[in-house]
Amino acid sequence: MNPDSQDRKTLIRLKNITKDYGKFRALENVSLEMKSGVTGLLGPNGAGKSTLIKVVLGLVKLTAGEGDVLGMSIRTQTKLIRDRVGYMPEDDCYIPGLSGIRMMQFSARLSGLPSLEALRRGHEILDFAGAGQERYRPVETYSTGMRQKLKFAQAIVHDPDLLILDEPTSGLDPEERVAMLSRVKTLSRKHGKTVILCTHILPDVQETCHDVIIIAKGKVRITDSLETLSRPVSPSYHIRPFGDADKLVSHLQAEGVTVESGDHGELTLIGDMEMLAKNIWKWSDEAGVPIRSLTPAKNSMEQIFLDAVKEKSDAHP
Numbered sequence: 524m525n526p527d528s529q530d531r532k533t534l535i536r537l538k539n540i541t542k543d544y545g546k547f548r549a550l551e552n553v554s555l556e557m558k559s560g561v562t563g564l565l566g567p568n569g570a571g572k573s574t575l576i577k578v579v580l581g582l583v584k585l586t587a588g589e590g591d592v593l594g595m596s597i598r599t600q601t602k603l604i605r606d607r608v609g610y611m612p613e614d615d616c617y618i619p620g621l622s623g624i625r626m627m628q629f630s631a632r633l634s635g636l637p638s639l640e641a642l643r644r645g646h647e648i649l650d651f652a653g654a655g656q657e658r659y660r661p662v663e664t665y666s667t668g669m670r671q672k673l674k675f676a677q678a679i680v681h682d683p684d685l686l687i688l689d690e691p692t693s694g695l696d697p698e699e700r701v702a703m704l705s706r707v708k709t710l711s712r713k714h715g716k717t718v719i720l721c722t723h724i725l726p727d728v729q730e731t732c733h734d735v736i737i738i739a740k741g742k743v744r745i746t747d748s749l750e751t752l753s754r755p756v757s758p759s760y761h762i763r764p765f766g767d768a769d770k771l772v773s774h775l776q777a778e779g780v781t782v783e784s785g786d787h788g789e790l791t792l793i794g795d796m797e798m799l800a801k802n803i804w805k806w807s808d809e810a811g812v813p814i815r816s817l818t819p820a821k822n823s824m825e826q827i828f829l830d831a832v833k834e835k836s837d838a839h840p
Contacts, residue, residue, distance in 0.1 A: 531558040531733075534685065534717050535579060537597075540588035542574050542741075549574040551741045553588070557719065561711050563728035563735045563749070564721040565828060571741040572721055576687055579719070580605060593684055606634075609683035611674045613690045613721075623658040623665070623673055624649065627680060634681035644680055652676040653702055667694035675703070679710070686710065689721045704731050725824040729753075735824075737831040744831040752827050759793040759820040761785070762803070765813040774810035778802070791820055 535557035542550040550571045566572045577583045579592055581601025590597045592604045617626055627645030628638070636644060649658050652672045657665065662673065675691060688707065692700045708731055710716040720732060728735060728749070735752055737745040745752070764771050768790065772782050781793040792799050796819070807814045 531560055533558050535590070535592050537578070537590035538588055540575075540578055540590060541586045542578065542583060543586045549741050550578070553738070553741070553743055555736060555743055555746050557717070557736070558734060559715070559717045560733040561707065561718040561720055561731050563732035564719055564738075565723075565725075565728065565735065566738040567832060570738045572738060573689075574741075575738065576610075576689065576719070576721065579687065580608060580610060607684045609678035609681065609686045611678040611686075611688045611691055613693065615670055616674060616677070617662040617670070619661070619663045621662055622660060623654060623662055623669075626662055626673065627658075627676055630677045631680045636681075645676075648676045648680045649673075651679075651706065653699075653706075668696065668699050671695060671699075671703070675706070679716075683716070685717045685719070687719045687721070690723065691720070692722065692724055692727055700727075707731050725828060729824050735827070737828060739832055745827070753821040753824075759791050760796070760799055760803070761816075761818050761820050762790050762792060763788060763815040764790065764807070765815050767812055771807065771810045771812040774806055774812075778806055780806075 533556045535555075537556075538554050540550055540553040541548070553571075553575065564572055564575070574583065578585065578590070578597060581592075581597050581604050585598065593607055595604050597604065618629070621629065624642070624645050627649060628641045631641035631644045632638065646658075649672075652675050654669065654672050654676065657669050662670070665673065671691065671694060675688070678686060678688070691707070692703050695703060704727060707718055707720065711718050711731075718731075720728065722728065732749050734748050735745060736743065768784075768788055772784075772790065775782050775792065780799070783791040783793065785791055792803070800817075803814065803817065
């Protein structure tokens, strides 16, 4: 299923979820829906992301609230939910002394596959995860990047409908990070998997996600599509000029265009998008200042996140 399609199904529904650990309230009255595709789950440390994941997996007893995952109750059908969910934790999870392929075979056996089929499936998924001959080495000798690949492979070996990835690109070099995100997109767009991506790396969210959920202090602050969140309040363009930017700014302002200066010489032009696109090159020529790039303005994921955190701070002095 393509996450950009309009017929995305709601697969997770949570209503008025509250979870207390003694006197500490980890989640407070959380209500949300997650659709098929890839959803980014964001929040500061201690925001309640891990508890929310445990709620979805049915690993904690709720203080209050109801919900369902893949049509099954998070109160009464937790075992059935976990059979259809793949979870990649942030922390390491392996058995010292086993090779990578034997670890994969063991994981597949736990999911109910016969021994020989579990071994075949383990090799197949390790190939998809980008693991080479390292699969025959003891897992305790693995690098951080290889351990990430192994955890990812373990999460998908049983072909789950829902995949929860907690910091999947943490510790990866740039090339491996791109490869990991490509695998996530492949699982979603070509194999119809629904993915929850829990991460602190905001560019990963922009690269892969259709929807974004931001929680802070146990409450949902934002839940919306990335497209909607990225759309600026006022239609505008970002441009990067060559040469004397001040000269171009003066000329644009004389034409009635609102111009704001940004970082690294970037200018933001605010106004009617069609009018700006039609005239910007003419105005650039008249000012004698060439334009290096012209792109529609978008709100950055960093600013969206910071605004949500700021709202949290204002609400809880």
